[in-house]
Amino acid sequence: MKLDSVRELKSSLTDQVLAGLSESVRVRSVLGGAARPLTPGGAAPPTLALGVAPREAGQFALAVRVQQRALEQGREVELIRRAAKGEVDVRYIGEVRKRAVPWYQSRLRPLRIGGSVGHFKVTAGTLGGFVHPRGGGPLALLSNNHVLANENRGKRGDAVLQPGSFDGGANPGDAVAQLAAFVRLKRIGKNFVDCATAVLDEGVPANETKLTGLGKLRGVGDVFVDEGTRVAKLGRTTGLTRGRVTAFELDNVTVGFDIGALRFDNQIEIESSGTGPFSAGGDSGSLIVGADRRAVALLFAGSDQGGANGQGLTYANPIHAVLDALQMELAV
Numbered sequence: 090m091k092l093d094s095v096r097e098l099k100s101s102l103t104d105q106v107l108a109g110l111s112e113s114v115r116v117r118s119v120l121g122g123a124a125r126p127l128t129p130g131g132a133a134p135p136t137l138a139l140g141v142a143p144r145e146a147g148q149f150a151l152a153v154r155v156q157q158r159a160l161e162q163g164r165e166v167e168l169i170r171r172a173a174k175g176e177v178d179v180r181y182i183g184e185v186r187k188r189a190v191p192w193y194q195s196r197l198r199p200l201r202i203g204g205s206v207g208h209f210k211v212t213a214g215t216l217g218g219f220v221h222p223r224g225g226g227p228l229a230l231l232s233n234n235h236v237l238a239n240e241n242r243g244k245r246g247d248a249v250l251q252p253g254s255f256d257g258g259a260n261p262g263d264a265v266a267q268l269a270a271f272v273r274l275k276r277i278g279k280n281f282v283d284c285a286t287a288v289l290d291e292g293v294p295a296n297e298t299k300l301t302g303l304g305k306l307r308g309v310g311d312v313f314v315d316e317g318t319r320v321a322k323l324g325r326t327t328g329l330t331r332g333r334v335t336a337f338e339l340d341n342v343t344v345g346f347d348i349g350a351l352r353f354d355n356q357i358e359i360e361s362s363g364t365g366p367f368s369a370g371g372d373s374g375s376l377i378v379g380a381d382r383r384a385v386a387l388l389f390a391g392s393d394q395g396g397a398n399g400q401g402l403t404y405a406n407p408i409h410a411v412l413d414a415l416q417m418e419l420a421v
Contacts (some may be wrong), residue, residue, distance in 0.1 A: 090176050092141065095149045098173060099139045102151075106137075106165050136160060139169075142178035153179040192301070193325050194256045199294035200265060202376060203301060203323025205252035206232060208239045208268065209260040213253025215325040215374040217387055218306070219297040220286060220417040228295065228420060229286040230266055231411075232374030233389050237285035238271035240348050245269065249287040253325070255371075265293045272414045274346065280353045282406045282414045283373075283389040297420040302329045303382060308421045310383035312409050314357055319380045322388060324372030332359045332367040332403065335396075342404055344390045355410065357386045359403040360396035367391075368403040377405050384408045384419055 090098075137160060142152035151173045155161050161181055170177055194213075197204045206216040214236030220229050230249070234240065237249055249266040250258035257263075271285030289295060298306040303321060318334040336358035343350050359377070361367035368375065368391045375388040386405035395402040412419065 090149055090151075090173075092149050095141050095151055098151055099141065102169055102172060103139055106168055137165065137169075138182075150176045150178045153177050155179065155181045156183060156185065190256075191328060193323065193328055194252060196252055196258075196263065199296045200230065200251060200289075201296050201299055201301065202306065203325070203328070205256040205258070205325040205371075206230065206236065206265075206374070207250055207253030207255070207258070208237050208243050209248045209250050209254065209264070210239050210242075211236060211253065212255035213258075213325055213371055215323075215372055215388070216251065217374045217376040218384065219295055219420040220412070220415070221420055223416050223418055227288045228297070229269055229288045229417070230295075231284065231286055231376070231387070231415075231417070231419075233283045233387070234271045234274055234285045235283060235346060235389070236374045237268055237287050240346055241271070241273050243268045243271070243285075256325075265290055270415060274348065274351055276349050276351065278352070280351050281355055282387070282411050283353075284387060284406065284411045284415060286415055286417060300378065300382060303378070305382065306376075306378065306384065306419075306421055307382045308384070309408055309412070309419050310379050310381070310385040312407070314379075314385050314407065318385070319362070320359060320377050320385060321380075322368065322372070322375040322377045324368055324375040324388070326369045326371035327366065330361060330365070330367050331363060332361045334358065335360045335402070337407075339404075342390075344404070353390075353404070353406075355407065357405045357407060359386075359405060361398055361400055361403075364398060364400075366400040366403075367396075368401075376408075387411045 138154040140152040142150045204216045205213045207213045217231045247268040248264040250263045251265045252258040266287035269288045321331045339356045340354040342353045377386040388405045390404045392401045
């Protein structure tokens with residue numbers, strides 16, 4: 090069909106077929122159950138959408154997008170096919186929803202593992218977990234030095250935001266914690282961890298053990314993390330991902346930071362077990378857990394290449410090394 094013809098047909102069918110269809114679906118639904126709005130605000134229920142679909146050589150077809158399975162073989166679609174003399178592009182698209190910001194990039198109260206967080210001068214990283222000082226003390230959140238302490242530039246008492254500034258967090262309105270401690274990153278010599286803590290401000294609620302989509306955090310795993318160990322993480326950028334350990338006790342890993350290229354020893358390497366990457370920028374600070382939901386590592390870096398799916402490799406500090414360096418215990 091010519092473009093003008095498709096447009097004219099679309100207008101005609103919208104008035105004749107779709108208007109009656111929406112009303113009939115509304116009546117059937119209300120009669121079939123309790124009288125209530127079918128959608129928020131009492132809007133029309135999802136039925137059919139009509140538009141224009143391009144074809145070859147300047148020709149076009151009527152695009153029919155079905156939002157309810159029951160309508161695919163229904164009378165209305167058949168009427169549309171006849172009116173268009175078969176020149177239709179019919180596809181089932183299901184429910185269409187707004188593209189909301191993922192929960193892990195949103196403002197979270199109570200605070201949650203995997204959420205966006207960061208020093209007020211940092212873009213955003215990931216809230217890895219919650220910790221207590223060994224021997225007792227206030228609850229703190231755990232992440233990387235480069236997330237909470239701005240690569241050694243932060244000072245004790247600096248504001249930590251949730252969400253991070255890149256995700257709309259602002260100081261002081263979204264300040265939830267104060268930088269408490271961090272292991273300094275060394276420009277010369279060996280680094281073993283990239284970690285920091287921030288003590289929660291009074292009155293800020295936290296869900297200390299919830300692993301959204303996985304269950305409940307069950308503590309700290311074994312010191313030895315073997316190759317092939319199945320793991321998962323919740324991160325600010327890629328959310329819940331799964332992978333497997335491909336190397337451990339990895340020395341001389343050179344990682345690019347703002348302050349320079351730093352050497353890390355005794356690191357864990359992880360590749361994705363899915364089609365996408367295990368981690369991406371902004372996932373720094375994520376707590377990595379084993380299949381038993383016990384913590385095994387703290388994510389801090391990654392590459393864009395490598396791995397079984399070519400989506401890159403992730404590098405993480407063993408969690409026991411992190412907790413020992415900070416003299417902390419994981420809150421469970």
